Amino acid sequence: MLLEVSHLTKRYGEFAAVDDVSFSIAAGEILGLLGPNGAGKTTTIHMLLGLIAPSAGEVRVFGRRFDDHREAILEQMNFSSPYVSFPLRLTVMENLEVFARLYNIAQPRRRIAEMLELFGIQHLARKPIAKLSSGENTRVGLCKAMLNNPRLLLLDEPTAYLDPEIAWQVKQVLLRAQRDMGTTILFTSHNMLEVERMCGRIVFMHRGRVIAAGSPIEITRAILKEERSEPALEEVFLRVVRLEEAGV
Amino acid sequence: MKRNRVGAIMLRHAYEVRRNFDRITDMVYWPVLDIVVWGFFTVYLSNRAGAGGGIAGFLLGAAILWGMFYAFQRDMAVGFLDELWSRNLINLFSTPLAVSEYLCGLIVVNLFKVAAGALCAALVAWACYAFNIFPRLLDLVPFMIDLMLFGLALGVFTSGLIFRYATRIQGLAWSFAGLLLPVSCVFYPLSALPRPLRAVAWMLPTTHAFEGMRQVLAGGGFAAAHFWWALGLDALYFVLAAMFFRWMFESSRRLGLLVKLE
Incomplete structure (x- = not known):
């Protein structure tokens, strides 16, 4: 397994943001981490990156304990979220140059140009981050995330803020990376259709716990408790949210 | 420690200087303005009281060195x-x-930023007020190093607080050094302080650096004792600051604040 998460827990006092979560991802797989707001998806991703210290549990990446091999592991990983930003006054090119150096990329300008072209934002290279739209900022984040050809890519809502056309292009880029380079992707999204199409397997979280794991159709059957022939993650999502609202 | 990653951070902050007018102002404008103000004050003192060039030199030298110390500790925190x-x-x-x-x-x-600011301030002091620090620079460099090391310790300490308490305490980046100014004997000798405060002042590397600076500018040669005292205190404060920073950083990770800092 490329990523193994065992009994991962994050407690803030009495509140468990992530509660005894275990899952694994095989090399080359795209795994969707789903759940309503506050389910613990982003906290899980932040623990996988070492940004939040777990209260209990263990993360192993590329067969090694994260805590013991942080630097070596993060050299081969990357991350993107539309909710984080870059230094606002620096241009797109300057920001990406900094990250290219952090990942020790050979011929950084060439690699950056390739990434900008891949995500269709080469015309923004000399623009300061402060002048970008949210969607453009998301795409710069994705360029950063692909700079080092990561073996494991963690994407927190990568298509948020993108219009459908750009979102489609981004998904194609990610699928191509998986197919051609064997990139393993952990993916969170609120777009259920997108998840059904992108992810071979899903971990569904609710109130910090994993409530179901499996393929989209398995998740659909498990949570709706009905025999279905097609995945219906949107329905699953709404069912979980309504149960939560009803206090069940 | 990997050179490429240190270089990346250097590049990131060099770009910030290039793109952010505030950083250029911090770097050059304030050190030069300080010298202009203190320069006029020394002209006034010299004309009125017949004070010798010694006092003018002490004040201008102190303004340059304090500017370096203040800028260094501030820029460490502002970087974060x-x-x-x-x-x-x-x-x-x-x-x-x-x-x-x-x-x-x-x-x-x-x-680099501090050196650029100090160079501009020193050139203005030389050109406008006939205070030439350069012939005594070699004897002053050790005290500048003392001040930089203490500035580093304070910067690391403040950055630790920022990691834990975020922008709520960001004012410390600009004000913390000011707290030490009265007891650092920057513009007056240690003997000018009330006796109970002298013990506090003695425990600050800044006091030794400025006492040493005055001895150099008075032609008394290099004050080795003050240099070593300051260096020893710097080492102590740096170790304490580094431990504090580590503690704050880990506590921020444990409490999940690192991802929520604003």
Whole structure:
């Protein structure tokens, strides 16, 4: 397994943001981490990156304990979220140059140009981050995330803020990376259709716990408790949210 | 520690200087303005009381060296604040970058910035007030190093607080050094302080650096005792600051604050 998460827990006092979560991802797989707001998806991703210290549990990446091999592991990983930003006054090119150096990329300008072209934002290279739209900022984040050809890519809502056309292009880029380079992707999204199409397997979280794991159709059957022939993650999502609202 | 990652942080902050007018103002404008004000004051003192050039030299030398110390500790903290203000911390620390590499890159860039500001201030003091610091520079450099090391310790301490308490305490980046100014004997000798405060002043590297500076400018040669005292205190404060920073950083990670800092 490329990523193994065992009994991962994050407690803030009495509140468990992530509660005894275990899952694994095989090399080359795209795994969707789903759940309503506050389910613990982003906290899980932040623990996988070492940004939040777990209260209990263990993360192993590329067969090694994260805590013991942080630097070596993060050299081969990357991350993107539309909710984080870059230094606002620096241009797109300057920001990406900094990250290219952090990942020790050979011929950084060439690699950056390739990434900008891949995500269709080469015309923004000399623009300061402060002048970008949210969607453009998301795409710069994705360029950063692909700079080092990561073996494991963690994407927190990568298509948020993108219009459908750009979102489609981004998904194609990610699928191509998986197919051609064997990139393993952990993916969170609120777009259920997108998840059904992108992810071979899903971990569904609710109130910090994993409530179901499996393929989209398995998740659909498990949570709706009905025999279905097609995945219906949107329905699953709404069912979980309504149960939560009803206090069940 | 990897050179490429230290270089990346240097590049990031060098670009910030290029793109952010505030950083250029911090670097050059304030040190030069200080010298202009203190310069006029020394002219006034010399004309009125017949005070010798010695006092003028002490004041201008002190203004240059204090400017270096103040700028260095401020820029260490502001470097972290820049990441916070731009919500870049998550991006940075989800790379293999270690905190020590970040600090190292920031130190190197800040040394260049401080040197540029001090050079401008020294040139203005020379050109406008006939105070030439350069012939005694070799004897003063050790005290400048003392001040930089103490500035580093304070910067690391303040950055630790920023990691834990975020922008709520960002004012410390600009004000913390000011707290030490009265007891650092910058513009007056240690003997000018009330007796109970002298013990406090003695425990500050700044006091020894400025006492040493006055001895050099008075033609008394290099004050080795003050240099070594300051260096010893610097080492002590740096170790304490580094431990404090580590504690704050880990507590921020444990409490999940690193991803929520604003």
